[in-house]
Amino acid sequence: MNNDIIVMTYEVPADDFTRAGEASSSVKGKLKKMGVNPDIVRKVAIAMYEGEINMVIHAFGGTIDVIVSPEEIMMILKDQGPGIEDIELAMQAGYSTAPDNIRSLGFGAGMGLPNMKRYTDDMKIESILGVGTTVTMRVSM
Amino acid sequence: MKVSELIKKCSFNVLNEGEGSDREILAPYCCDLLSIAMGRMPADSAWVTVMGNINTLAVATLADASCIILAEGSKLDEPALQKAKEQGITVLATELPIFDAALMIYQEQHA
Numbered sequence A: 001m002n003n004d005i006i007v008m009t010y011e012v013p014a015d016d017f018t019r020a021g022e023a024s025s026s027v028k029g030k031l032k033k034m035g036v037n038p039d040i041v042r043k044v045a046i047a048m049y050e051g052e053i054n055m056v057i058h059a060f061g062g063t064i065d066v067i068v069s070p071e072e073i074m075m076i077l078k079d080q081g082p083g084i085e086d087i088e089l090a091m092q093a094g095y096s097t098a099p100d101n102i103r104s105l106g107f108g109a110g111m112g113l114p115n116m117k118r119y120t121d122d123m124k125i126e127s128i129l130g131v132g133t134t135v136t137m138r139v140s141m
Numbered sequence B: 001m002k003v004s005e006l007i008k009k010c011s012f013n014v015l016n017e018g019e020g021s022d023r024e025i026l027a028p029y030c031c032d033l034l035s036i037a038m039g040r041m042p043a044d045s046a047w048v049t050v051m052g053n054i055n056t057l058a059v060a061t062l063a064d065a066s067c068i069i070l071a072e073g074s075k076l077d078e079p080a081l082q083k084a085k086e087q088g089i090t091v092l093a094t095e096l097p098i099f100d101a102a103l104m105i106y107q108e109q110h111a
């Protein structure tokens, strides 16, 4: 790895489960190619996928910026969805508002946000009802 | 046990043979809820599940499962099969219940 800062930007389409996970898969492939430690790649892939899927299920898609520097990998996930009313509640393992049709695909365990917290070194959620949600996650190198 | 040996030893149907068939299997792992599997499944697991949609493939790739075994006669839908081919993920299928399929893998591993 050199000392450059690399920025990758992805559009996450709304309601498209057949494409959900593509941004995370792409980032995983690129980080691998850059020679990033496999444990760090795995953490980023898991955390980013959960955030990406949440944008599809709970919001109307959005954008993801991934910033890779020698010190850390930062992921910024921004959507213009309904927002999260009670972030503390949403962070609890098992809490989910996923509707039945989404649950039948295997989602809705209420473990996405807890996974994001667990697999990153720092996570911040900013959300305004009716405006949208921004999740910022960092994984140290 | 490698994925290729699992294919030979267990009588699972091969829905897609991926690139990683000389990958070593750590152990079978069972769960159908995607974000639990995502958070808890160790890398290189043989993932036994009844969920055969495209999200299963995404979780398997991102969490580094060595292969997927669809139990209880579950099918892969068409977009999921395409994804398996694209990503080179080995997907096997069986009529066995989840527990029996996982037990069979475990027993072959420790035979």
Ligand SMILES: Nc1ncnc2c1ncn2[C@@H]1O[C@H](COP(=O)(O)OP(=O)(O)OP(=O)(O)O)[C@@H](O)[C@H]1O
Binding pocket: A050, A054, A055, A057, A058, A059, A079, A081, A082, A083, A084, A090, A091, A095, A096, A097, A098, A106, A107, A108, A109, A110, A111, A112, A113, A114, A133, B034, B035, B036
């Ligand atoms: N981007 C978002 N916009 C609006 N609400 C969200 C967003 N992300 C999460 N939430 C809310 O937080 C809850 C918990 O999210 P979490 O990812 O932990 O579980 P889930 O998505 O419901 O199920 P799982 O991730 O286990 O499949 C969601 O059910 C939803 O109500």
Ligand SMILES: [Mg+2]
Binding pocket: A050, A053, A054, A111, A112, A113, B035
């Ligand atoms: Mg989620």
